[in-house]
Amino acid sequence: xxxxxxxxxxxxxxxxxxxxxxxxxxxxxxxxxxxxxxxxxxxxxxxxxxxxxxxxxxxxxxxxxxxxxxxxxxxxxxxxxxxxxxxxxxxxxxxxxxxxxxxxxxxxxxxxxxxxxxxxxxxxxxxxxxxxxxxxxxxxxxxxxxxxxxxxxxxxxxxxxxxxxxxxxxxxxxxxxxxxxxxxxxxxxxxxxxxxxxxxxxxxxxxxxxxxxxxxxxxxxxxxxxxxxxxxxxxxxxxxxxxxxxxxxxxxxxxxxxxxxxxxxxxxxxxxxxxxxxxxxxxxxxxxxxxxxxxxxxxxxxxxxxxxxxxxxxxxxxxxxxxxxxxxxxxxxxxxxxxxxxxxxxxxxxxxxxxxxxx
Numbered sequence: 407x408x409x410x411x412x413x414x415x416x417x418x419x420x421x422x423x424x425x426x427x428x429x430x431x432x433x434x435x436x437x438x439x440x441x442x443x444x445x446x447x448x449x450x451x452x453x454x455x456x457x458x459x460x461x462x463x464x465x466x467x468x469x470x471x472x473x474x475x476x477x478x479x480x481x482x483x484x485x486x487x488x489x490x491x492x493x494x495x496x497x498x499x500x501x502x503x504x505x506x507x508x509x510x511x512x513x514x515x516x517x518x519x520x521x522x523x524x525x526x527x528x529x530x531x532x533x534x535x536x537x538x539x540x541x542x543x544x545x546x547x548x549x550x551x552x553x554x555x556x557x558x559x560x561x562x563x564x565x566x567x568x569x570x571x572x573x574x575x576x577x578x579x580x581x582x583x584x585x586x587x588x589x590x591x592x593x594x595x596x597x598x599x600x601x602x603x604x605x606x607x608x609x610x611x612x613x614x615x616x617x618x619x620x621x622x623x624x625x626x627x628x629x630x631x632x633x634x635x636x637x638x639x640x641x642x643x644x645x646x647x648x649x650x651x652x653x654x655x656x657x658x659x660x661x662x663x664x665x666x667x668x669x670x671x672x673x674x675x676x677x678x679x680x681x682x683x684x685x686x687x688x689x690x691x692x693x694x695x696x697x698x699x700x701x702x703x704x705x706x707x708x709x710x711x712x713x714x715x716x717x718x719x720x721x722x723x724x725x726x727x728x729x730x731x732x733x734x735x736x737x738x739x740x741x742x743x744x745x746x747x748x749x750x751x752x753x754x755x756x757x758x759x760x761x762x763x764x765x
Contacts, residue, residue: 431550432697435687438540444688449617452658458716461533461609468546468554483536483543497527531607550711562705566675570758578742578752590728593626600664600682601698610723625723639665660686676702692718
């Protein structure tokens, strides 16, 4: 084979590999739908309306030991789901009446035991099943980077750390230093989005459509995303809760682009200049394929891409009365003041503060 022919062959093979790998980032909705077409509403749009839940025990990021393996085996899936079921069964068992508060396990994975446990397993509803997309059991919500991990730049990590409690500013100095979810301003863990992610509880979303707008009611903190069809984003100086969202229909898929985020409400340390593109496709009578891509070159070395299955549910969305009777925030700050009165510092006053359930 001549050098020129070899070069052409290698180039062709490289392009084929690139095409194949680029297609691996997100699932093709048409393939997942297997010929299904959503019914259309009065305005000729695919009908996405209903109450949906993305609840899953699959985490945003993949365990490092799994490397680049996105799809779990059926045996691995059954083992994880079985462990979750056993954990719930143990926590539902009657409490030993002779046990001391300090002896009690929290019943929520990752939460401390004893009096520091905010609430037990009775109050949470993260789901019981591994995420499946197009029938594949997934090891993470993230599909890109290939390792399923957040690709944070070292300089961005330093910036994030610089915003945490330090020698000059403590995490308990005032309400403004506490997480937004703790202050009942917006749901924790990016449940309100975008991107919209499952958390420990209240994972329901209600979608309603009109000719020129799509509304998504978020169960946690009763946030409401209003997504207009068409139009342009406002000037960069205009910053909004949950950003500014503009959408268009691409065949059967609703494509939503969101920019203009507030600096205090971004995704995993991203800058307020991040851009999020979401894709909503109804792939069966009972399931939506939700896909997202977060771009922020100043924070991430490459776009962060993920996907979830949203399942139709007959459940209703109930009022999320976060402020009413909420004595946690004044109690937290009062505890910090008491520690200061005794010449001590509240544990956790320095360093990064994370939302409930955040990795």
